[in-house]
Amino acid sequence: MxxxxxxxxxxxxxxxxxxxxxxxxxxxxxxxxxxxxxxxxxxxxxxxxxxxxxxxxxxxxxxxxxxxxxxxxxxxxxxxxxxxxxxxxxxxxxxxxxxxxxxxxxxxxxxxxxxxxxxxxxxxxxxxxxxxxxxxxxxxxxxxxxxxxxxxxxxxxxxxxxxxxxxxxxxxxxxxxxxxxxxxxxxxxxxxxxxxxxxxxxxxxxxxxxxxxxxxxxxxxxxxxxxxxxxxxxxxxxxxxxxxxxGDLGYGDITVNTGYFTIAANQDPDVDGIAGRINSDLTVGNVFYRTGDQRLNLNNVNLNTNGEIDYTLDFIDTGFTTGIDTRISNVSDLDLTIGAITLSSGDGSNESLSMGSYAIENLNLNGDSIDMQMYTLPGVGAQGLQMDLTMAGTTSFDLTIKDDPAENAGDPDPQLTASVVLNNVSVSQTIDQTEKGLHVGVLNQSMDVNINQIRMGDGLIQQGQTGRLVMNNVSLQPGSYFRVEPLQ
Structure with missing residues (x-):
């Protein structure tokens, strides 16, 4: 947008x-x-x-x-x-x-x-x-x-x-x-x-x-x-x-309570570039992906930063490659919610019942930052861009997945909730347009994942068993890739 x-x-x-x-x-x-x-x-x-x-x-x-x-x-x-x-x-x-x-x-x-x-x-x-x-x-x-x-x-x-x-x-x-x-x-x-x-x-x-x-x-x-x-x-x-x-993508009917970003000179005397703040509380009525006459809809997608978050942006030149360096910080309570996921005809008619609602809430970088660099690669040829993303330290958020049947008064929705903690997230990959499609190559990708306090129920009475899932050293093998191309 x-x-x-x-x-x-x-x-x-x-x-x-x-x-x-x-x-x-x-x-x-x-x-x-x-x-x-x-x-x-x-x-x-x-x-x-x-x-x-x-x-x-x-x-x-x-x-x-x-x-x-x-x-x-x-x-x-x-x-x-x-x-x-x-x-x-x-x-x-x-x-x-x-x-x-x-x-x-x-x-x-x-x-x-x-x-x-x-x-x-x-x-x-x-x-x-x-x-x-x-x-x-x-x-x-x-x-x-x-x-x-x-x-x-x-x-x-x-x-x-x-x-x-x-x-x-x-x-x-x-x-x-x-x-x-x-x-x-x-x-x-x-x-x-x-x-x-x-x-x-x-x-x-x-x-x-x-x-x-x-x-x-x-x-x-x-x-x-x-x-x-x-x-x-x-x-x-x-x-x-x-x-x-x-295929096709689309979005529409945006409702804005707050939505702005600012641009200013970076105040750090040792850093070039610009700095600013982002503040968002906006809802997109519908986001969709369509192939042929079938459409996947994400309804009432809301992004709320719950106040201002900070960013910096700078051009970089190492002598071998050039690019853009971006940092996002001061994130302590960011929410991203999807009100409902449905299927429909290509024009949005004949919409199905909801397949549930999803929310990532209380996203907190715990004093750290998200750092992303995008580089032009050295040399000549079909090499594309390299993207490096780092979330050092601990990133935490609450995950909620709700069943979303027809609303009945006094009947809470079944739901699954969990507290997710990511440690030392590091992603480095290449992105390139090729004659075989969009090619994404893995240079490095690793993190530790903890999914805590897994609970199921209706939001009032928790059922099942509270548990915890720990996955350390989750990584993709360097040299791996995936390619996206139209369905043949």
Missing amino acids: NKTLLSVAVIQAAVASSAQAMQVLDDSDMASVSGQSGITIEVTTNDANGEMLTTGEIRYTEEDKDGQGADNLTIDGMSLRTITTDADGVMTGVDTIRTTIDVDDQGNVHIRQSDIDTLELEFGEIALSGRSLFGGVRLSVWKFIGDSYLETVLLNDPAGSKIGFVTAMEEGSGLTYQFDEDGLTFSTDIVFLPKIGETTFRSEVFLTGDTDELKLEIGETSGSLEIRNISLLNDKGENIFGANNF
Whole structure:
């Protein structure tokens, strides 16, 4: 979800800046505008390919504090196209974007881009300190159906500056998302679906800031976003598995009590990068995985951090490989619950009775942290990324699995509960796109597991026997792997 929302924010900013750059209003122009509730700007490019905005290299560089040189993230150029297309997504002409600027009676400034047929946003090679991460990223053939629009709102907030980014998409709107790696392309179609009884998918993100940090808040999300036709393509754009793909994913109807993360400079004088806080209490009404006309549903998925947790993020460059180093800490009471698991037809109809609810509650790192590094591997070829994850010390949580029959007054649900303790979790693996599918190789994976206070009953009267399960030195043999490919 966050990648999609941030991509939308990038597009909105690019479109807005393009409109301002291509048509400047001076004082005499403004003086001629009278008796109107706002102003309208129509922008058309004279480029035959529809290019409205292009850039050379985009570079973000950190100060050199570790003696390894200035770490950097580079994007080898960006282009934004506005075009018209036919039913097959083939370009038929150059599009015009209408931008309206209006002030409402609350003093909020609304900048809306509408009357858009199709947008295309493309980034060149993305690299960390000179080592390629992706060969390119594209948001292609983003169709805006009917009155769909992107809107930036400058809010008149007494607390300070606040900017809202709104995405409103009528049914039928969607785009294709792709990224390249090692001669292969990961491709998927993204479709926006309104909530039942409504006509428009809508999502909101708010950006606020002060002298110390930026805060990105998740606002209302009404409707569903589906990620369809997850596929791997060869260098000719052909699905390497023929008509088969990895299925579809989707989520929708997000209810937010609290949802934000902040971005600030790392205050540690010996550490580069950024630091911030995450606070979440949000519920996703439905998350699903679909193959053919069958769907597995996770209903009412709630993530609650019960306050703020801390994170840091830094680019790393060892001289042999580059990557990103992330740390999550100050986790003492995180809850993740799934209200119900069901099966249904592909469109969500004919939903089965629940197969139970599941909860991981009171997750506590006990003063330690979760450390994760993602590296680009040295050399050239189909090697992918390496991911290292460490949870040093003790991590504990409570596990609850409930049967979920039809509700009967005064009849508690049968349930299984346990207290789980993980010690010294270490995972190191490679992740790679190959012509045989997604390949995950094991470099190292080990931990100690204690499942304590195993109890079964109805939540009021515990039945069976309380027990304990101990598994020390749980590990996978280095060199092992698993591969994910579409069902043949």
